[in-house]
Amino acid sequence: MVASTTSRIPDLLEKHQSKLLASWLERQLASSSLRSGQIGEDELKEQSQKFLREFIAGLKSAPADDITEQSWRQVRELLSEFSHSRALQGFTPSETATFIFSLKEPLFTLLREEIKADAQALGEEIWTATRLIDKFGLFTAEIYQQSRDEIIKRQARELLELSTPVVELWHKILAIPLIGTLDSERTQTVMENLLNYIVKSGAEIAIIDITGVPTVDTLVAQHLIKTVSAARLMGADCIISGIRPQIAQTIVHLGLQLDVVSKATMADAFALALKRTGQVVTRAAARPA
Amino acid sequence: MQVERTSTLEVRRPEDVVKVRQEVRNRTAAVGFSLVDQTKFVTAASEIARNTIDHGGGGQAHVETIVVTGKRGVRLIFEDQGPGITDIKLAMQDGYSTGGGLGMGMPGSKRLSNEFYVESTPGKGTKVTLVRWKSS
Amino acid sequence: MEQIPILKVGRCLLVSIQIDMHDKLALALQDDLTQKLVETRARGVLIDISALDLVDSFIGRMLSNIAAMARVLDAQTVVVGMRPQVAITLVELGLTLTGIQTALDVDRGLALINRLIDAEGEDGAGGAH
Numbered sequence: 001m002v003a004s005t006t007s008r009i010p011d012l013l014e015k016h017q018s019k020l021l022a023s024w025l026e027r028q029l030a031s032s033s034l035r036s037g038q039i040g041e042d043e044l045k046e047q048s049q050k051f052l053r054e055f056i057a058g059l060k061s062a063p064a065d066d067i068t069e070q071s072w073r074q075v076r077e078l079l080s081e082f083s084h085s086r087a088l089q090g091f092t093p094s095e096t097a098t099f100i101f102s103l104k105e106p107l108f109t110l111l112r113e114e115i116k117a118d119a120q121a122l123g124e125e126i127w128t129a130t131r132l133i134d135k136f137g138l139f140t141a142e143i144y145q146q147s148r149d150e151i152i153k154r155q156a157r158e159l160l161e162l163s164t165p166v167v168e169l170w171h172k173i174l175a176i177p178l179i180g181t182l183d184s185e186r187t188q189t190v191m192e193n194l195l196n197y198i199v200k201s202g203a204e205i206a207i208i209d210i211t212g213v214p215t216v217d218t219l220v221a222q223h224l225i226k227t228v229s230a231a232r233l234m235g236a237d238c239i240i241s242g243i244r245p246q247i248a249q250t251i252v253h254l255g256l257q258l259d260v261v262s263k264a265t266m267a268d269a270f271a272l273a274l275k276r277t278g279q280v281v282t283r284a285a286a287r288p289a
Numbered sequence: 290m291q292v293e294r295t296s297t298l299e300v301r302r303p304e305d306v307v308k309v310r311q312e313v314r315n316r317t318a319a320v321g322f323s324l325v326d327q328t329k330f331v332t333a334a335s336e337i338a339r340n341t342i343d344h345g346g347g348g349q350a351h352v353e354t355i356v357v358t359g360k361r362g363v364r365l366i367f368e369d370q371g372p373g374i375t376d377i378k379l380a381m382q383d384g385y386s387t388g389g390g391l392g393m394g395m396p397g398s399k400r401l402s403n404e405f406y407v408e409s410t411p412g413k414g415t416k417v418t419l420v421r422w423k424s425s
Numbered sequence: 426m427e428q429i430p431i432l433k434v435g436r437c438l439l440v441s442i443q444i445d446m447h448d449k450l451a452l453a454l455q456d457d458l459t460q461k462l463v464e465t466r467a468r469g470v471l472i473d474i475s476a477l478d479l480v481d482s483f484i485g486r487m488l489s490n491i492a493a494m495a496r497v498l499d500a501q502t503v504v505v506g507m508r509p510q511v512a513i514t515l516v517e518l519g520l521t522l523t524g525i526q527t528a529l530d531v532d533r534g535l536a537l538i539n540r541l542i543d544a545e546g547e548d549g550a551g552g553a554h
Contacts, residue, residue, distance in 0.1 A: 195509035202529060229521050235533060329513075331479055332481050
């Protein structure tokens with residue numbers, strides 16, 4: 001359609017813009033794939049209106065076979081915004097692409113009405129229109145996919161952080177309750193969290209509680225040692241707590257050298273940490289009767 | 290795989306190690322590496338750069354930004370025409386050192402990278418390639 | 426050539442490493458420190474690396490050398506201010522700087538050194554390390 005001189009589509013669309021918009025909206029609302037309530041009719045009308053305007057402007061100045069061209073930029077931006085927000089709202093890829101694809105029927109109806117006389121011209125115009133709309137439909141799907149990917153990655157990160165909390169137990173004492181297996185990716189997150197917390201709180205002791213860690217094998221032990229070494233480089237000593245009897249046996253069996261003080265319970269570890277940091281917790285004097 | 294950007298630096302004098310570090314730091318930051326990943330890779334680059342000077346008699350470092358579907362990364366290629374490494378397996382062992390150092394250069398750099406390759410011909414030279422991908 | 430300043434703070438020598446070190450500078454620092462330790466009879470060396478965004482095996486070796494040399498002269502060495510990303514990298518690299526004490530910052534480092542010196546006794550006749 002660089003032969004925008006010969007194609008009648010831009011002019012026809014402009015002339016019959018409101019009629020086209022009405023039938024396109026009707027198609028969109030009727031399509032059963034549109035979530036009810038998720039998007040208001042007014043909002044949909046506004047988006048469709050905007051799109052048609054930009055689409056017509058693009059048709060007048062840009063080649064129909066290359067949607068990456070500069071003159072299609074407004075349309076692409078509009079569609080990107082649209083797909084991105086649909087993705088965030090939880091629409092399916094089909095529901096999102098329906099926006100574009102549902103434009104075909106009203107457009108073809110319009111073309112058939114206006115170009116009745118010349119069958120060949122009608123055929124060419126419909127072919128041009130369908131190829132263009134298909135390209136934009138695919139573009140919409142790609143943007144949608146990218147947005148979903150971003151959401152998933154963000155959620156994975158948040159989940160990872162949630163499962164490795166650092167608690168400021170007392171002045172100068174931190175506690176890190178580990179829950180679940182300790183793999184190398186998790187260890188990186190634990191180390192980063194712990195070290196940043198050490199800087200923030202000036203802690204001198206970090207109690208790493210492994211009650212929630214199902215098994216301790218050579219690999220897990222390596223990860224624990226790495227974490228302890230990293231904390232030491234920042235001037236903080238570590239105490240491992242939550243050593244269950246089976247874990248203690250496994251450690252001895254495998255000949256693992258943990259090279260760090262370990263206690264059975266968090267309470268014992270805490271008592272030791274208080275002593276080490278020169279702090280004392282005293283019972284309040286009994287009230288006189 | 291596509292190479293988006295590449296630059297080459299001479300690695301001959303001790304001051305060149307600083308230049309290599311800066312270039313790798315800038316490149317990994319531009320690709321969007323996290324601070325920890327940047328530090329790891331720049332440290333690996335520093336180790337191999339020193340090796341190139343101390344054992345390889347000096348050479349070049351190529352810093353490339355690479356793209357493969359779905360991920361971007363940085364690739365470093367250190368080349369020298371020095372004496373080469375006679376026993377690569379031995380050189381990759383922790384603690385082994387011919388220069389009185391801590392023997393951490395090569396095995397350590399491998400741990401700090403996602404991919405690590407060494408090609409060496411005694412008498413001809415050595416080529417060390419390191420790759421680190423941006424983690425999502 | 427630039428020189429790294431060494432300050433005397435109480436019974437300690439304080440060194441703040443601000444720039445990217447290369448071989449000559451590192452050797453010069455070690456020489457200077459040895460000399461100053463003998464001159465001042467300081468009992469501790471505090472090395473502040475809070476300005477370093479990177480510690481590789483070369484710097485690691487330098488720190489170990491300083492600690493070893495200080496020990497021979499009956500002085501304690503404490504390294505302070507390591508950044509989290511540097512600590513994580515060192516651990517991955519396999520460099521754990523055994524034999525070197527660490528503290529979060531200069532204040533805590535000084536407190537630690539003083540504790541260590543006192544534990545040894547003023548004349549250094551204290552227990553083994």
